[in-house]
Amino acid sequence: MFNDLVNQDELYYEALKYYANILTPFNKQVTKKIAEILALNLPVAMIRPSHGIIWRQNPLQIVERYQQWAQNYQENQITIVYDTMWNGTRKMAEAIAAGIQEADSQVQVKLFNSARTDKNDILSEVFKAKGILVGSPTVNRGVLSSVGRFLEEIRGLSFKEKKAAAFGTYGWSGESMATITKGLSEAGFTIATDGLRLLWNPDAESLARCADFGKAFAISCQ
Numbered sequence: 672m673f674n675d676l677v678n679q680d681e682l683y684y685e686a687l688k689y690y691a692n693i694l695t696p697f698n699k700q701v702t703k704k705i706a707e708i709l710a711l712n713l714p715v716a717m718i719r720p721s722h723g724i725i726w727r728q729n730p731l732q733i734v735e736r737y738q739q740w741a742q743n744y745q746e747n748q749i750t751i752v753y754d755t756m757w758n759g760t761r762k763m764a765e766a767i768a769a770g771i772q773e774a775d776s777q778v779q780v781k782l783f784n785s786a787r788t789d790k791n792d793i794l795s796e797v798f799k800a801k802g803i804l805v806g807s808p809t810v811n812r813g814v815l816s817s818v819g820r821f822l823e824e825i826r827g828l829s830f831k832e833k834k835a836a837a838f839g840t841y842g843w844s845g846e847s848m849a850t851i852t853k854g855l856s857e858a859g860f861t862i863a864t865d866g867l868r869l870l871w872n873p874d875a876e877s878l879a880r881c882a883d884f885g886k887a888f889a890i891s892c893q
């Protein structure tokens with residue numbers, strides 16, 4: 672029940688998840704309201720929200736975090752979100768991740784399969800990222816449904832000042848890359864590079880192109 676009685680990493684993981692998934696669209700209002708309340712100069716002994724933990728030890732620590740999170744927060748992280756049927760797009764994602772890491776050994780790279788990971792956890796990792804890469808094979812001239820759902824979720828959250836690009840495999844018509852790029856753009860992301868689209872399951876030469884694509888993206892995020 673109290674902030675001083677729980678594991679601090681877990682507490683802040685959950686607090687960030689709450690902010691990322693619920694409050695991101697209201698960054699401006701959060702900043703304004705905090706300033707308004709701090710200006711009252713009230714002695715704050717405890718913060719007891721209508722839901723969530725009670726902050727009784729150094730209660731203003733969470734207010735300071737909210738101030739940071741409300742400033743279009745980002746860490747030195749690139750998040751890759753993809754789905755796949757036969758692992759072609761997964762192989763692309765992994766080769767892209769390796770390319771990013773080669774270009775920039777400091778940046779944290781995280782990969783998520785959008786059909787297998789809790790969506791709120793993924794959105795927390797998008798919140799923390801300075802750039803995201805989203806991948807799907809083309810399916811019936813569109814994207815896999817978990818990627819379609821993800822694009823809808825990021826559209827609603829209005830993330831700002833983040834770079835993005837699309838990738839994926841295809842068999843004949845290859846619409847997924849354009850669908851993802853459009854979704855990212857409509858969600859307010861800056862499209863950093865043209866996407867990467869590969870025919871069928873990638874071979875060694877195609878995987879080398881993925882690594883180059885990852886390197887170029889990492890550089891565009893610096």
Ligand SMILES: Cc1cc2nc3c(=O)[nH]c(=O)nc-3n(C[C@H](O)[C@H](O)[C@H](O)COP(=O)(O)O)c2cc1C
Nearest residue numbers: 756757758759760808811812840841842843844845
């Ligand atoms: C049900 C189904 C629908 C597909 N529809 C399309 C399509 O409309 N256009 C296209 O270019 N490829 C289409 N494909 C081919 C896939 O995009 C291709 O097999 C791709 O390499 C699969 O990627 P993955 O290994 O990441 O699952 C379809 C494949 C399946 C199984």
